[in-house]
Amino acid sequence: MPVLPSMSDKAATTEETVRSRLDKLRDARVVVTGGGGLVGSRLVAVLRRSGAAVTVLDRMDAYPERGHEIFGVARGDARMVIGDVRDADTVGALLREADFVVHAAAYADVAACTRRPDIAFRANVEGTQVVLEQAAKYPVRRLVLVSSASVYGDGVPGTGGPQVFHEDQPLFPVSVYANSKLWAEHQTRLMLNAASGTEYAVVRYFSVYGEPQIPKPGSHSWMVPWLSLQARLGRPMRLNGGGVQVRDLVHVDDIAEATALALTEEQMAAQTVNIGTGIPTSVREVADLIAPYFPGARRIVTPRPEGDPLGGYASTERARELLRWQAGISVREGVDRYVKWLLATPDAMPRWLSDMTDQE
Numbered sequence: 001m002p003v004l005p006s007m008s009d010k011a012a013t014t015e016e017t018v019r020s021r022l023d024k025l026r027d028a029r030v031v032v033t034g035g036g037g038l039v040g041s042r043l044v045a046v047l048r049r050s051g052a053a054v055t056v057l058d059r060m061d062a063y064p065e066r067g068h069e070i071f072g073v074a075r076g077d078a079r080m081v082i083g084d085v086r087d088a089d090t091v092g093a094l095l096r097e098a099d100f101v102v103h104a105a106a107y108a109d110v111a112a113c114t115r116r117p118d119i120a121f122r123a124n125v126e127g128t129q130v131v132l133e134q135a136a137k138y139p140v141r142r143l144v145l146v147s148s149a150s151v152y153g154d155g156v157p158g159t160g161g162p163q164v165f166h167e168d169q170p171l172f173p174v175s176v177y178a179n180s181k182l183w184a185e186h187q188t189r190l191m192l193n194a195a196s197g198t199e200y201a202v203v204r205y206f207s208v209y210g211e212p213q214i215p216k217p218g219s220h221s222w223m224v225p226w227l228s229l230q231a232r233l234g235r236p237m238r239l240n241g242g243g244v245q246v247r248d249l250v251h252v253d254d255i256a257e258a259t260a261l262a263l264t265e266e267q268m269a270a271q272t273v274n275i276g277t278g279i280p281t282s283v284r285e286v287a288d289l290i291a292p293y294f295p296g297a298r299r300i301v302t303p304r305p306e307g308d309p310l311g312g313y314a315s316t317e318r319a320r321e322l323l324r325w326q327a328g329i330s331v332r333e334g335v336d337r338y339v340k341w342l343l344a345t346p347d348a349m350p351r352w353l354s355d356m357t358d359q360e
């Protein structure tokens with residue numbers, strides 16, 4: 001087992017440097033595709049605080065009920081364009097007037113992409129193709145492509161898990177979602193070469209969590225909100241196979257900070273970097289952190305679904321070296337923030353979830 005970095009190691013000086021480095025974005029014109037979603041909305045907040053002029057391009061239909069409203073991006077002062085990334089004219093018009101792009105729009109749920117590979121293809125493959133074509137036609141200083149640790153799949157076959165995932169290891173996407181993200185990565189590298197005039201950087205997020213995250217119907221991802229919402233409803237927190245699977249849980253505010261830095265850090269040009277904490281956390285550990293907030297909370301062990309991976313966590317050396325960044329919010333603090341937000345925001349409980357029976 002490698003020596004894991006400690007969250008408390010994030011020195012105050014690093015915080016200072018992050019703030020001053022983000023100042024480079026003052027007055028920069030940044031387009032954020034998918035800026036109305038969970039990650040996008042937090043990123044837009046970081047960019048606005050840094051003085052960037054932000055334009056959001058988003059369909060704003062990824063969540064039922066009040067999902068997008070809770071993220072609050074439309075209440076801020078970013079320019080909102082409601083539209084599809086497959087609309088070349090719209091994307092081209094926005095990029096013509098932009099200095100930077102973060103391409104975060106995606107059909108961003110593993111289970112949904114499995115159910116509807118056609119939508120996954122249109123949003124994640126065709127949509128990315130349109131954004132890349134327009135970035136080549138109307139060059140911007142840098143495009144940051146948002147990718148996912150799902151490209152690692154279950155890790156290197158035969159090694160057992162949980163594993164640490166290094167950026168250069170062989171990739172084995174095992175879902176429609178992961179395959180679409182890996183395609184987007186490769187296509188970005190191939191299309192945004194020196195001749196295109198637009199630089200790129202690829203960021204691979206691990207498991208994002210944090211307020212105001214609410215799962216999508218039918219999703220199996222996002223364990224912090226899932227378990228918290230179940231406990232809030234007085235239902236048992238289900239631990240498939242005992243909850244031994246691990247994830248690298250990285251708070252959405254850390255994700256937003258790292259993504260904003262990826263726009264301007266010189267060494268990030270043409271690089272692919274993991275955005276994680278470097279710390280594995282098991283499902284059981286998360287349930288143990290949530291339980292004390294809900295007196296009487298129950299945990300039940302359910303069978304481990306066949307093929308359920310043991311999971312993995314990020315190698316963070318490259319992020320520290322090239323992005324000069326490491327995560328600052330521990331899982332204990334992040335879960336505390338999430339549960340307190342949930343308790344203080346009764347409206348956040350989706351009706352589709354409270355209407356579900358225990359067994360669904």
Ligand SMILES: NC(=O)c1ccc[n+]([C@@H]2O[C@H](COP(=O)([O-])OP(=O)(O)OC[C@H]3O[C@@H](n4cnc5c(N)ncnc54)[C@H](O)[C@@H]3O)[C@@H](O)[C@H]2O)c1
Nearest residue numbers: 034036037038039059060062084085105106108148205208
């Ligand atoms: N949340 C995670 O754990 C996680 C982990 C790894 C990578 N990612 C990636 O991060 C990015 C943001 O994910 P998120 O968790 O914020 O998901 P999200 O669903 O909250 O945000 C995605 C946004 O993209 C928009 N969108 C989807 N298709 C679009 C289209 N065709 N045109 C315009 N807008 C469209 C949606 O309306 C939504 O607002 C995605 O690229 C996702 O693949 C997320």
